[in-house]
Amino acid sequence: MNNKEHIKDKAWWQRILLLLLIVSPFHLFTLSPLHAQVGTWKHYLAYHEVQDIHAADNYLFVLASNGLYQYNLNDQSITTYDRTNGLNDTHITHIGWSQQAKRLIAVYENSNIDLIDTKGNVINISALYSKSTTEDKTVTDVRIDGIYAWLVTGFAIIKVNMQKAEITDTYTPNHPDYPTSLPEKSTADYDKYISIVETLDPMGPDYNHFYEAKFLNGKLYTTGGYFISGIPDPVYPGIVQVYDGNDWTTYEENISEKTGYRYIDINCLDVMPGNPQYVIVGGRTGMYEFNEGKLVRYHNKDNSPLRGAIDNGKQLDNEYVLISGMKFDNNGHLWVLNNQTKDVTLLEFDPVANKWTDHHNAVLTNSNGIGKHAFRSLIIDSRGLLWFVNDNWVQPAVFCCDMENDVIVKYDNFVNQDGTRYNINWITCVCEDKEGNIWVGTDMGPFMIQKSEVGESSVTFYQVKIPRNDGTDYADYLLSGVSISSIAVDGGNRKWFGSDNAGAFLISADNMQQLQSFTTANSKLISDNISYITINPTSGEVFFLSDRGLSSYISDASEPAESMDDDTVYAYPNPVTPDYTGLITITGLTYDADVKITSSNGALIAEGRSNGGMFTWDGKDKNGKRVASGVYMVITATSSGSKGTVCKIAVIN
Numbered sequence: 001m002n003n004k005e006h007i008k009d010k011a012w013w014q015r016i017l018l019l020l021l022i023v024s025p026f027h028l029f030t031l032s033p034l035h036a037q038v039g040t041w042k043h044y045l046a047y048h049e050v051q052d053i054h055a056a057d058n059y060l061f062v063l064a065s066n067g068l069y070q071y072n073l074n075d076q077s078i079t080t081y082d083r084t085n086g087l088n089d090t091h092i093t094h095i096g097w098s099q100q101a102k103r104l105i106a107v108y109e110n111s112n113i114d115l116i117d118t119k120g121n122v123i124n125i126s127a128l129y130s131k132s133t134t135e136d137k138t139v140t141d142v143r144i145d146g147i148y149a150w151l152v153t154g155f156a157i158i159k160v161n162m163q164k165a166e167i168t169d170t171y172t173p174n175h176p177d178y179p180t181s182l183p184e185k186s187t188a189d190y191d192k193y194i195s196i197v198e199t200l201d202p203m204g205p206d207y208n209h210f211y212e213a214k215f216l217n218g219k220l221y222t223t224g225g226y227f228i229s230g231i232p233d234p235v236y237p238g239i240v241q242v243y244d245g246n247d248w249t250t251y252e253e254n255i256s257e258k259t260g261y262r263y264i265d266i267n268c269l270d271v272m273p274g275n276p277q278y279v280i281v282g283g284r285t286g287m288y289e290f291n292e293g294k295l296v297r298y299h300n301k302d303n304s305p306l307r308g309a310i311d312n313g314k315q316l317d318n319e320y321v322l323i324s325g326m327k328f329d330n331n332g333h334l335w336v337l338n339n340q341t342k343d344v345t346l347l348e349f350d351p352v353a354n355k356w357t358d359h360h361n362a363v364l365t366n367s368n369g370i371g372k373h374a375f376r377s378l379i380i381d382s383r384g385l386l387w388f389v390n391d392n393w394v395q396p397a398v399f400c401c402d403m404e405n406d407v408i409v410k411y412d413n414f415v416n417q418d419g420t421r422y423n424i425n426w427i428t429c430v431c432e433d434k435e436g437n438i439w440v441g442t443d444m445g446p447f448m449i450q451k452s453e454v455g456e457s458s459v460t461f462y463q464v465k466i467p468r469n470d471g472t473d474y475a476d477y478l479l480s481g482v483s484i485s486s487i488a489v490d491g492g493n494r495k496w497f498g499s500d501n502a503g504a505f506l507i508s509a510d511n512m513q514q515l516q517s518f519t520t521a522n523s524k525l526i527s528d529n530i531s532y533i534t535i536n537p538t539s540g541e542v543f544f545l546s547d548r549g550l551s552s553y554i555s556d557a558s559e560p561a562e563s564m565d566d567d568t569v570y571a572y573p574n575p576v577t578p579d580y581t582g583l584i585t586i587t588g589l590t591y592d593a594d595v596k597i598t599s600s601n602g603a604l605i606a607e608g609r610s611n612g613g614m615f616t617w618d619g620k621d622k623n624g625k626r627v628a629s630g631v632y633m634v635i636t637a638t639s640s641g642s643k644g645t646v647c648k649i650a651v652i653n
Contacts, residue, residue, distance in 0.1 A: 035572045036539070036554045037582040038616050041524035043082040044243065044550040047202040053190045054097035054104060059118050060189075061104050062197055066091045068106060069202045070118070078202050079120065083524045086122040088114055089129075090526050090548050094142040097189075101147040101162035111137040111153070115165055123165045128158060145183040152182070205241045206250045210545035211267055213534045217276040219244050220534070220543060222550070225265040227284040227322060228391060229309070229340055229373035238263035240281055240290070251279075251293045259298050261285050261318045268376070270328050272351065280334055280351065282323025287336065289351060297354075305347060305356045309340035310370050325378035325388055329403065335359075335386060337375035345371040346401070346408075359401075361408045366395060377429040382436060385455065389440070393425040398440055400455065409457060414447070416463045416477075431487040433495065441484030445477060446497060464511045479505060488533040488542070491591075491612020492557035496542060498530030504544055506555075509611075518544075518553070526551040540614060556583070557611035560591035564636060564645050571634060575650035576619060583616040584649060592639040597649075600631055609639075619651065629653045 036042075046065040054061045060071040068081040081087050089108040096105050103123075106114045112129035116122050128137060128151075136154030143150040148168075151158040157179055159169040171178045209224035224239025240251035255263035265284035272278035277292045286300040300318040301308050308316040325337035334349040345364040348357040365371050374392040381387060386401040397412040414422040422444050429441040436451035440461065447461040465475035479497060482505075486498035493509040503519035518525045527546035534543050537559035543552045561568060568588040573580060586595060589610040597606040597617055605621050620626055629652050636644035 035585070036541070038540075038554050038556045038585055039583065040554040041084050042541075042552045042554075043084055043524070043526060044204055044248075044552070045080070045082055046205050046208045046549070047080065048204075048206040050194065050197055052095050053193050053197055054095060055189045055193065056097050056099075056102075056104060056118050060193055060197065061095060061097060061116075062200075063092055063095045063106075064197075064202070065208060066093065066109075067204075067208075068092055068095065068116075070120075071197070071200060078200060080202050080204070081116070081120075083526065086116075086120060088112060088122065088124040088126075094139060096142045096144040096149055098144055098147055098149065098162045103162045105142065105144075105149045105160065105162055107139045107142055107151065109138075111139055113151075113160065115162055125160065125165060125167060127167050128153075141182075141185070143182045143185055150179070150182050157182075203248075205243070205248045205550070207237075207239050207241065208549040209236050209239050210241075210531065210550045211236075212269070212532045213543060213545055214269065214271065215534045215536050215543070216271050218538070219276065220536075221269055221271060221279060222545065223266045223269055223281060223283075225283065226267045226531070227265040227324070228376075229322075230392065233265065233284075235264055236266075238266045238283060238288075240266060240269065240279070242279075242293075249293055251290050252295050255288065255295055255298075258295060259285075259300075261300065263288075267324055268326050268378075270326050270334065273328055273330070273332050278351070280326060282326055282336065284322060285319055286321040287323050287326075287349075305344055305358055306336075306338050307341040307344045310342055311340075315342065324374065324376045327378045327380055327386070329380060329386075330384075335378060335380075335403075337378055337388060339371060339375050340373050341371045342369065345375070359403075359406060361406075363408050363410045364399070372397070379430055379432065381432040381438065381454075383454065387430045387432075387438065389427040389430055391427050396424050396427045396442075398427060398430060398449075402455070409455070411449075411459055411461075413458070414442075414461050416447070417460050418463075422461070426483070428485050429487050431489060433489045434493040439487050439489075439495065441487050441497070443483040443500075445480045445482050446484050446487065446495075466512060466514075478507065478511060485530050486533045486545075488535050490535050490540065490542070490555060490557040491537060491559035491614070492610070494557060494611070496533050496535070498533045498544065499528070500530075501528050503528045504530055504533065523553075524551065525553075540612075556585070556614055556616045558587060558614045560593075560610070560613040561588050562590070564588065564590050564593065564638065566645050566647065569634075569636060569645040569647055571647055571649045574648075575652050578653050581619075584619055586610075586615045586617070586634055586636075586647070587613060589613045589615060589636060590638050590644075593644065594637045594639065594641070596635045598633045598635065599627075600633070605632060626653070627651055 045067045047067050047069055049065045052063040058073050062069050070079040089112040091109040092106045093109050094107040103115045103117050113125040114122050139151045139153055141152040147163040149160040157171045161168045211223050211226045213222040220243040222241045225236030242249045266281050269281040279290045281288050289297040300321050306321050309320040309322050322339035327335050336347045338344050346359040372390040376391050378388045386403050388399050390397045397410050401408045414424050424442045424444055426443040431439045438449040440447045449459045450462055453459040464478040467475045483500040484497055485500050488496045495507040497505040506516035508515055520528050527548035529547045530544050532545040540555045540558040541552050542555050571586045593610040595615040606617050632649045634647045
């Protein structure tokens with residue numbers, strides 16, 4: 001470093017120290033996992049099952065659970081790869097290393113191709129993926145020959161030049177130069193290094209199967225399978241995985257050895273109030289109680305009121321004791337949905353006393369007295385009413401249960417405020433917003449039961465109308481025709497909608513504006529088929545469960561605080577360094593708090609209202625220019641205008 005550079009560097013650090021001294025009486029936060037940058041995506045992928053290994057100089061590329069990671073043989077560090085740090089797709093099926101080209105080829109299930117070097121640089125070759133054809137493009141094998149990779153598909157053999165990063169030839173079976181033989185596929189690296197790789201822990205869950213989840217007690221509790229009558233059963237192994245923000249825990253898996261029945265298609269769970277280690281789950285073969293990840297009690301038709309499903313007039317055995325919804329009430333009693341049974345549909349279970357109470361009601365059965373086929377999505381709203389749906393095309397319905405009086409109301413006449421009747425096939429979920437409205441997800445889009453009609457014998461399935469703002473009086477129904485799979489409400493009363501094939505949507509608190517639309521094409525979302533959405537209320541991290549794994553997005557809304565004070569309201573990152581270009585977050589706010597950011601001389605720089613308990617600032621003034629170095633005041637007040645708090649942000653350019 002020359003003298004001029006030294007002086008400049010010294011001056012820069014002096015400026016930092018001065019600003020820190022000014023801000024020091026206030027909270028200083030840098031970005032951490034708990035305080036991730038708004039707009040950041042994360043993937044939580046499994047690397048549990050090792051499928052292939054390729055040595056690349058001093059590194060190992062490992063294909064595991066259809067994900068990719070890199071192991072440094074010198075310093076034992078691990079680098080995982082996903083769409084957040086360079087890959088262009090998910091679910092890798094084949095990899096191969098070219099020593100001559102110094103690149104790894106990664107082929108995805110959908111025939112997309114990435115080339116990766118040991119420094120993490122990625123080049124995408126999308127020609128095969130983008131090729132429009134009715135023929136089978138699935139790559140079934142990859143062979144390496146010098147700088148070339150040979151890809152075997154159903155319609156042709158594809159030759160990829162890994163050095164030039166291009167497809168050079170396509171050989172169909174009638175091609176005169178169609179290869180009659182390919183280079184031998186070597187397993188030498190796998191055989192040599194598997195003993196090392198098996199000891200590695202790239203972090204992440206054990207499985208990429210995620211179906212339903214709950215965020216409670218600072219932990220993400222997830223299930224890994226589903227079963228709905230009339231839909232092909234994937235027969236997923238029983239999977240319960242819990243994430244505490246740092247580590248994943250997989251619950252005991254050898255359950256069938258203890259019960260004598262298969263442990264599969266676990267699709268719902270809840271956590272005992274006051275005891276985050278006690279978790280009860282349900283699936284295709286009954287109900288299971290876990291304490292600290294170990295099975296402590298199992299319920300089926302032999303030792304409880306639960307019953308096997310009725311099929312063609314015959315009760316099935318313990319292989320089909322169908323549980324698809326459960327929820328603890330404030331008394332610590334678990335409400336349980338038992339599908340497709342005779343005289344048993346809704347039950348209440350006291351785990352402390354091991355006591356069951358039957359709440360069967362004729363309204364929950366079909367004309368033959370058999371319970372509905374697909375009860376699911378059990379919630380308890382702010383009024384103490386229990387809600388669930390029947391997700392089946394034969395008799396789709398929404399149910400509201402007054403638990404105290406043991407009264408159940410069925411809603412199956414889907415008429416909106418304009419008198420339009422809908423022939424709905426699938427009702428997937430039910431959710432309450434912060435205003436007390438009930439939202440229902442269907443294959444026709446979302447509907448709302450307004451707060452004023454909740455509990456009535458009949459209701460209107462209200463559809464929000466979004467004005468086109470094109471000079472006409474026309475409006476469109478919110479997400480009309482989108483098959484909704486999940487609904488979650490964040491701290492700012494904004495609605496997150498997951499869909500079966502169209503990704504995820506964020507709708508404003510007043511329901512009038514689509515704020516975000518996430519798909520695999522325009523974001524780092526893992527899959528467009530979302531099975532469930534749940535939200536970390538503290539950080540605002542939104543988790544998307546899918547058929548390809550788990551991904552999340554750091555949103556700009558969190559649960560509001562009940563009150564604001566100088567100890568709980570703070571900004572991060574603080575100080576804001578020259579290399580930081582993301583949003584600055586102020587957290588710990590009350591609902592709809594008024595926020596003003598001013599310079600040290602009192603000039604107004606930015607202002608707005610909190611989303612739940614969070615407000616974000618882009619670090620720019622009202623003219624869109626990054627503010628100068630200095631200390632900026634964050635002045636807050638409650639929505640009613642009462643005195644709030646003051647904190648400071650140091651900006652260093």
